[in-house]
Amino acid sequence: MTSMAASELFLRIPSSSSSSNSIPKVAFISGCEPKPTVTFSPKTRGLSTNLVSRRNRRGPVCVASAGIRHFRGSFSKCQGLRFAVVVAQFNEVVTKLLLEGAVETFKRYSVREEDIEVWWVPGSFEIPVLAQKLGKTGKYDAILCIGAVIRGDTTHYDAVANSAASGVLSAGLNSGVPCIFGVLTCDDMDQALNRAGGKAGNKGSEAAVTAIEMATMFQEHIG
Numbered sequence: 212m213t214s215m216a217a218s219e220l221f222l223r224i225p226s227s228s229s230s231s232n233s234i235p236k237v238a239f240i241s242g243c244e245p246k247p248t249v250t251f252s253p254k255t256r257g258l259s260t261n262l263v264s265r266r267n268r269r270g271p272v273c274v275a276s277a278g279i280r281h282f283r284g285s286f287s288k289c290q291g292l293r294f295a296v297v298v299a300q301f302n303e304v305v306t307k308l309l310l311e312g313a314v315e316t317f318k319r320y321s322v323r324e325e326d327i328e329v330w331w332v333p334g335s336f337e338i339p340v341l342a343q344k345l346g347k348t349g350k351y352d353a354i355l356c357i358g359a360v361i362r363g364d365t366t367h368y369d370a371v372a373n374s375a376a377s378g379v380l381s382a383g384l385n386s387g388v389p390c391i392f393g394v395l396t397c398d399d400m401d402q403a404l405n406r407a408g409g410k411a412g413n414k415g416s417e418a419a420v421t422a423i424e425m426a427t428m429f430q431e432h433i434g
């Protein structure tokens with residue numbers, strides 16, 4: 212399943228599970244399996260349903276309600292979306308893998324190569340200022356920020372990690388463009404590699420999914 216809008220998932224539930232491991236799966240609290248009457252308002256393009264979905268990481272969990280419109284990003288309308296990826300060179304052995312995961316995921320959702328730009332900065336501390344500047348150009352639907360901060364002997368780690376986190380948040384708020392936090396903050400290199408395609412998945416890929424979700428949310432529902 213590659214071209215299903217997130218809203219369509221509601222229409223098909225509770226169907227058998229998806230073949231893709233990145234498309235949100237749907238689960239229901241036992242006894243809460245719904246018989247949804249779903250309508251789609253052309254005016255707001257919001258989902259109107261007798262369900263309320265509460266997200267459980269990437270999958271909605273159902274509780275019942277009525278008359279509430281739901282808005283969420285879509286994973287089927289990604290062609291034409293433009294992304295900037297701001298990547299730290301520091302700990303590049305890790306950030307390159309995170310970037311690969313992100314690009315692979317963008318492509319899996321039909322984002323075109325020519326709509327992806329990669330901007331390299333020296334370290335994670337430098338990410339926010341560029342993310343904000345790029346966001347303000349209005350050329351991108353989301354900015355994906357990638358870095359790997361790994362603890363050393365001093366408190367320098369905390370300064371870099373906290374600055375990167377709050378800076379990326381500020382970049383998004385100040386530019387009005389979703390700025391996604393794909394910066395690892397790890398105790399050691401093992402932890403980092405495990406999250407860059409190792410045992411704990413690829414956080415760059417996960418961050419790309421978030422970027423798509425936020426970009427389509429803004430594009431489709433806010434404009």
Ligand SMILES: Nc1c(NC[C@H](O)[C@H](O)[C@H](O)CO)[nH]c(=O)[nH]c1=O
Binds near residue numbers: 302337361371
């Ligand atoms: N130690 C890490 C850094 N440090 C460098 C800073 O990000 C910054 O480039 C420097 O302080 C100059 O302003 N960066 C990382 O991305 N990861 C680290 O583990």
Ligand SMILES: CC(=O)[C@@H](O)COP(=O)(O)O
Binds near residue numbers: 361364366371
């Ligand atoms: C997080 C860092 O910048 C790191 O390289 C600092 O290492 P140290 O605390 O040993 O100076």
